[in-house]
Amino acid sequence: MKITVNCAMSADGKIALNSRKQTAISNDLDKRRVHELRNSVDAILVGIGTVLTDDPKLTVNTEYVANPSNPIRIVLDSRGRTPPDAKVLDDQAQTIIITSEECVKEFPNAKTIRSGVGRVDLHRALPILEGMGIGSILVEGGAEVIWSFLKSRLADEMHIFIGSLIIGGDEAPTPAGGEGASSIEDTVELELRNAEVMGDGILLQYEVVK
Numbered sequence: 001m002k003i004t005v006n007c008a009m010s011a012d013g014k015i016a017l018n019s020r021k022q023t024a025i026s027n028d029l030d031k032r033r034v035h036e037l038r039n040s041v042d043a044i045l046v047g048i049g050t051v052l053t054d055d056p057k058l059t060v061n062t063e064y065v066a067n068p069s070n071p072i073r074i075v076l077d078s079r080g081r082t083p084p085d086a087k088v089l090d091d092q093a094q095t096i097i098i099t100s101e102e103c104v105k106e107f108p109n110a111k112t113i114r115s116g117v118g119r120v121d122l123h124r125a126l127p128i129l130e131g132m133g134i135g136s137i138l139v140e141g142g143a144e145v146i147w148s149f150l151k152s153r154l155a156d157e158m159h160i161f162i163g164s165l166i167i168g169g170d171e172a173p174t175p176a177g178g179e180g181a182s183s184i185e186d187t188v189e190l191e192l193r194n195a196e197v198m199g200d201g202i203l204l205q206y207e208v209v210k
């Protein structure tokens, strides 16, 4: 399975406001790139933190892609906190909510997969998704989920768009949150594959060293 992580950050390395609320970071060129990228994968994945703060639709915008395929939307949600009126549960695309094994919640318009005790176990969940025919996933955040994919070396590529703004603040999330590295051995090595000026921003594309 091919797994690509994508996020947009400010020039000071923040992916949202210090309240964790979403803010505009991408420019139009980057939005087009992201929607084309979404349209090229089998599934788009986010964590429940992103669903609760941003309520994203995770569909492909027809402003950028004509006749979009609208990939499957996947939410990592161990405790089943996805609100029944979340936009990811609308009828615009299929949705899979992955919960822990002990969670019994069901969701309207979504399939449910149970994996892991306490928290979703990615090593168990990904083969289940593969068995459902999902061969490529775009991980769009947030910080904690991106760290999980990087730390476990499940991500193959990381794309970071750097927008021309400063967000500041100690609390604003960065591309990789969670526990983070506490020693040099825990850091995740990347190999730079491409760096490109895109309008008033920069796109960095890395391969994750495994």
Ligand SMILES: NC(=O)c1ccc[n+]([C@@H]2O[C@H](COP(=O)([O-])OP(=O)(O)OC[C@H]3O[C@@H](n4cnc5c(N)ncnc54)[C@H](OP(=O)(O)O)[C@@H]3O)[C@@H](O)[C@H]2O)c1
Binding pocket: 006, 007, 008, 009, 015, 016, 017, 020, 021, 022, 023, 025, 046, 047, 048, 049, 050, 051, 053, 054, 076, 077, 078, 079, 081, 118, 119, 120, 121, 122, 140, 141, 142, 143, 144, 145, 146, 148, 173, 177, 178
């Ligand atoms: N700029 C960008 O490109 C961009 C894109 C997306 C999001 N964001 C920002 O990112 C922030 C949200 O990030 P976040 O870190 O708070 O939340 P998140 O990464 O979206 O979700 C984290 C939650 O996912 C659940 N989860 C289940 N299984 C997991 C696993 N194996 N590994 C990691 N998490 C797992 C956990 O909750 P449970 O234990 O309850 O399951 C965890 O707390 C918001 O501020 C949002 O605006 C920015």
